[in-house]
Structure formats: C-alpha cells, structure tokens
Amino acid sequence: MEVKVAKMLKNNVKSSTDKNYALKKLDPKISKLVKALRLTEDEAKRNLTSLEDTINELDNCKNCPGIGKCPNMMKGYVYYPSKNESKVVFDYVPCKKLKQYESDIKNKESDTALLNARMKDIDVTDKKRVKLIKWLKSFFDNYDVTKVNKGLYLHGSFGGGKTFLLAALLNELKEKKNAIFEIVYFPELLRNLKDNFNLVDSKVSYLANVEILLIDDIGAEKVSEWGRDEVLATILQTRMNNHMTTFFTSNLTIEELEKHLGNSKDSLDIVKARRIIERIKQLTEDFELITVNHRN
DSSP: OHHHHHHHHHHHHHHHHHHHHHHHTTSHHHHHHHHHHTOOHHHHHHTHHHHHHHHHHHHHHHTOOOGGGOOSSSTTEEEEEEEETTEEEEEEEEOHHHHHHHHHHHHHHHHHHHHHOOGGGSOOOOGGGHHHHHHHHHHHHHOOTTSOOOEEEEEESTTSOHHHHHHHHHHHHHHHHOOOEEEEEHHHHHHHHHHOGGGHHHHHHHHHHSSEEEEETTTSSOOOHIIIIIIIHHHHHHHHHTTOEEEEEESSOHHHHHHHHHBOSSOBOHHHHHHHHHHHHHHEEEEEEOOOOTTO
C-alpha cells in the first residue's frame, strides 16, 4: 500500500513538473536559454527554477543601474549555467560591466607606468636584458624619421618588461626627437573596433600611417578572419609598403604566432597567416627576451 501511495505521489509530482515546464517553455527567454545551452528537455525540467533565476538576473543586467546598485544576488555577477559533460552547473560569473571596470583599472595603472617610462628608468642590472638595452640605445641614437628604421618583434617570457622597455624608448624619441607614436594593446583594439564599426576605417588608416606603431601583445587575441585580414593585414601592408617603423611584443615566437594566426574561429588558413608573418619579418628584427618576471 505504501509503495503504491509513494508511486502515485511521484507520478503526481512528475505530472505537475511537466505541466509547469510546458507553461514556462512558452516564455521565449526560457526557450532561448535552453537552446543556447543545448539542454535536453529532462535537464531543463530539473533545473527550471535555476534557469528562471538566471533569466531574472540577465534582465537586471539589461537595465543595469551600475555595479554599486546591482540588484543581483552577488553584485557584479550573474548566476549562469554551463553544461559540463552530463551535468548542468550553475555558478556566479562576472558581468560585462564588472569585467570592463576591472579592465579599466588595470589599463589605467598600466597606462600610467607606460606614459611615464623613460630610458633612465630601465633596470640595467638584469644581465639578460643587456643586449636588448644596447639595441634600444643604438636605435635611439640613430633614429631619423627620413630613413628606414626597422623595429623589433620582441617576444619572450611573461612579465619580462617588453612593453615597458619599448615604451621607454618611444617616450624618449618623442621628447628628444619629436617622434609621433601610438601604442595599441592588440586584443583590446579588436574589441573596441567590433563595438564601434563606424570607427574602423579611420582607426585602421591612422594606425597604418602613424610615424611609429607598437602593437602590444599580438597573439593574445582570439583570432577571427576579420581581425586578421581586414584589420591587421591592412595596417601591416601599408606600413610595409611605406617602410614605417613598427614594433611588436608577444609571448609567442614568430613560428608560434604563425600557427596562432592560421587557426581562426571561422577557418584554418595557413596561407593568410604566412602573409602576415612575412610582413612582420619585413618590418622588424626578431628578438627574444627570456628573463625574470619584473612585474613581481
């Protein structure tokens, strides 16, 4: 008798859950989220309440009053699901505004250090950087805007001070020789251009023609055909044709960068990646810097 009652209760609960899910499924937001996560109907039913919580928090984000007044359970975070093999796992992930805020703080601190960098501030006690420091001094002494001045493809260990060293050189050139330069953090450049397509032509044209250009952290970006072929290739082609001074920093060797650029999220294209690498080789000398993490 008890088994029969338990079975009836179980069936009633299942029937109630099915009816509830059928009603909730009519909500396009629920359907869209279930489809995006590729959940089975059974998975969606089991996690219906949590999925509704996610929808509510995403709605809050659409009308965001700012991180300080965030109405979500955890300020600056969204309760969001992910599918891990056969399990649906819910976790708090940082929202776009929190990510942007943290990025802005990091960039502001970094920008201030780079803006104030001078060659006199370079640590000359690190023996592993002596060869590079000599190259930078020679470049500074011989720089002439009317002549061809090859830059560097500077790659090596994380935190070795690659960007700081080049920024110190460029600031010195600006102060003593009136050089005009631009430093762009490549992953951020692509993100900004995607968000502001109306600025693409003017920004690409400017970077293609500025006197000295430093493309920082190339290889850290998520590769797309558009970013590689329409943005990077266009900038480098113009600079190569006009023999314009160009610098790069990367954690990847030039061979690793070629592999990285050849495998976009849309396709595998070794030929286009190789063309990019040939332009970089025309514009720069290949230089490796393996040293301690100076950020510590």
